[in-house]
Amino acid sequence: MPGKVQSTIQSRDLEVIDNIIYEPKQEELTARNVFPQKYDVNEGAETYTYYVMSRSGAAKIIANGATDIPLVDEDMVKHSVSIYSIASALSFTVQDIRAARMQGTTVDASKATTVRRVMAEKENAIAFKGDKKHAIKGAFEAAGIQVMNSPVTGEGGLSKWESKTAEQIIDELGEAHTKIVTLPGYGTAPIKLCLPPKQYEIINKKRYSNEDKRTVLQIIRESAWFTDIIRVPDMVGLGTDGTDSFALVHSSNETAELIIPMEIKRHPEEYNFPRTKVPFEERIAGVVVRFPNAIVRCDGI
Structure with a gap:
């Protein structure tokens, strides 16, 4: 037709x-x-x-012929x-x-x-x-992971990053980093940092000081603590009582x-x-x- x-x-x-x-x-x-x-x-x-x-x-020294391995x-x-x-x-x-x-x-x-x-x-x-x-x-909700609370060191006794200095944020990330690299065999482990979008932007814009114009993000990258710093929208409200969280994860299939x-x-x-x-x-x-x-x-x- x-x-x-x-x-x-x-x-x-x-x-x-x-x-x-x-x-x-x-x-x-x-x-x-x-x-x-x-x-x-x-x-x-x-x-x-x-x-x-x-x-x-576990491992131990055993006597000749021992069976309690x-x-x-x-x-x-x-x-x-x-x-x-x-x-x-x-x-x-x-x-x-x-x-x-x-x-x-x-x-x-x-x-x-x-x-x-x-x-x-x-x-x-x-x-x-x-x-x-x-x-x-x-x-990041699995049983057995290490969970910490952001220190209430910000202005007004708050834990939110928007109330904290650059140094306080860096110290907080350093404390979390230490929790993994002090595990036996994890001293040089590749670690990824996951941040909610808002907090990613905070460290991307916050200067260390009037004298040091580097941003927190630049300083962290120069420290080489993390192999990657990733913006993760699902970190919003993930924490206790619906608070925002950041997370560090060993980047290996041995972990997750x-x-x-x-x-x-x-x-x-x-x-x-x-x-x-x-x-x-x-x-x-x-x-x-x-x-x-x-x-x-x-x-x-």
Whole structure:
């Protein structure tokens, strides 16, 4: 029939959508910037089992023929976490598709940007804060991590960084850093610093003094305490009583790892007049913390 326009999703439409979905912006993938990832878990698995080190193990000198050899197994506790699917979808009406065909273009794929962003936000939230409904623990809420309160040394006896001097903030970060590097074998451990956006901007703008024009951020970077300093929106309200927190984490899969059995995947489109739905799914177990002592969280900043 003359003038008839095809009103179904075509491969070129899906290609445009895929190009957006599968190329996320680096700043969206905060959790992946903080934690190493593990991808070799089967996507069909329902749970993932790992071991948590409760202390550093035991060894001793033994007599000839002795059998009382200490077992490191006694210092490791077996844990299992569930693996969940996170999903989102975009849709197009028949008229959306007809209009695109009439103009000789692909469908408007801007919705794919939103899908990509909300999937990344959910991945980040699970990694840092967990999900209470599904009993998922966030990495910085895991049992056994070192937790400290920001000292009330600021103006007016406050703990918030906006009330503190540059020197007080640096001392606070140094105290937290010391809690990890004084652990046996962690003297030169690579450590990442995670900050809420507001506190990141405070240290990015606060000068050390009238004589020393360097910012707190510049001084910290020059100290080489941290391999990376990362802006993490999920640190807002993470602490006790909903206070903002910063966190330090040993950057190694020996300490913590983000479990991703299946990367974001597009499923076959579903048609139910007048809409065609394009669903996406990712399989994730959150962050497993194997050595919680190598994580420090400071509340009240």
